[in-house]
Amino acid sequence: MLELIIEDMTCGHCSGMVTKAVQKVDASLVVDIDLSTKIVRISGNADTASILQQLDIAGYTAQVVTE
Numbered sequence: 001m002l003e004l005i006i007e008d009m010t011c012g013h014c015s016g017m018v019t020k021a022v023q024k025v026d027a028s029l030v031v032d033i034d035l036s037t038k039i040v041r042i043s044g045n046a047d048t049a050s051i052l053q054q055l056d057i058a059g060y061t062a063q064v065v066t067e
């Protein structure tokens, strides 16, 4: 499981954009977002570098908590 913190994720729109960006890498990834803590948990065969790249393209800066 990959766990990220995305500080600039502030509302439901953001969490939708983040989910879309992650699933661009692999549509089968399961994305669980807690907006209050800004933590994103990604289950599945996650390629961290590709996910960070897609999030960056979408305009979000993610910090890796656990990989």
Ligand SMILES: [Cu+2]
Binding pocket: 009, 010, 011, 012, 013, 014, 015
């Ligand atoms: Cu937002």
